[in-house]
Amino acid sequence: MEFELTEEQTQIKMSVREFAEAEIAPHVMEWDEAQHFPIELQPKLAELGLTGVIFPEEYGGAGMGYVEYATIIEELSRVDGSIGISVAAHNSLCGNHIFQFGTEAQKRKYLVPLASGKHLGAWGLTEPSAGSDASGTRSTAVRQGDDWLVNGSKNFITHAIHADTCVAVAVTDRSKRSKGISAFIFEKGMKGFSPSKKENKLGLRASETASVVFEDCLVPDENRLGEEGQGFVNAMEILDGGRISIAALAVGIAQGAYESAVRYSQERQQFGKPISEFQAIQFKLANMATQIDAARLLMYRAAWMKDAGRKVTKESSMAKLFASEVSVNVCEEAIQVHGGYGYTKDYPAEKYWRDSKLCTIGEGTSEIQRMIIAREILQRGV
Secondary structure, eight states: OOOSOOHHHHHHHHHHHHHIIIIIGGGHHHHHHHTOOOGGGHHHHHHTTTTSTTSOGGGTOOOOOHHHHHHHHHHHHHHOHHHHHHHHIIIIIIIHHHHHHOOHHHIIIIIHHHHTTSSOEEEEOOBTTBSSOGGGOOOEEEEETTEEEEEEEEEEEETTTTOSEEEEEEESOGGGGGGGEEEEEEETTOTTEEEEEEOOOSSOTTSOEEEEEEEEEEEEGGGEESSTTBHHHHHHHHHHHHHHHHHHHHHHHHHHHHHHHHHHHHHOEETTEEGGGSHHHHHHHHHHHHHHHHHHHHHHHHHHHHHTTOOOHHHHHHHHHHHHHHHHHHHHHHHHHHGGGGGSTTSTHHHHHHHHGGGGTTTSOHHHHHHHHHHHHHHHOO
């Protein structure tokens, strides 16, 4: 059992770290305050292969695996979780849905520009009345000859405004419940397809989150993604991989917060010495470091299993659940180490904490993860 990254994986990790510290770190608070989505980063992300991490080179991707992918998301999120979640949504949700279930023609038309960074992707599952119960989708797609007439909406969609390509699901046969939901590919500028309300969020504010609306949107059948009625089932498979990236997002945010707490504890003097010399602070740092390492190991296990072609439903949920809750705890402790300064925007601790909370909600809440894990345990055995 190998517990170290290979030399090549380490090089990827360090190159992404250098990029994040040089190109992202100087703008973090500016982007956060303005809720600015840095679309200008897209060409630079593409140049590093970060817009097509997990896709083969024949489709414009970098041909990497999930271990590399998780490492990349962690390193981006260590500096700014907004960029980490943006790259994750583009890769493991929108792009991967097309890669896993699209026809060759769909891959050539949509995945190639996504993976090469020429286009930006979005993925729509959540609706105002269908959150944790994603099978409660109300958006509809009705046959009209060789086309589908789509009506409804999706909310909390990453890249809803700037996306060139959006994969979303709609009900095609209400009588079949979750097996009557199909997926479709929507293109920017398609009549009846448009972005709507942009969310004013607590954290990850430089990641664009908004609603999309379908108003008598006529979609050709060639844009149906996967088999008719299998959209929801396929989406659940996509989330198995997506949760690995949320675990990586959580680990990266926690790592950034932890490092800021260590630095501050060595600089801050109280009672004539650095507060890092007090056992109370040392115990906090020790707990933070241990929790982050444990979360990272769960993340890498799920990523390794995914690369090995194994089922990761339980393992990705475990990684996502544990890492996200660790992230919130570590970020809160980082604020505590900073004391009053941790409550101000002069130090990064408060932003890491704000960003961390989404990890316990996005791509399935902690409560949903526990349901999934329990189901897998009872069905597959301990």
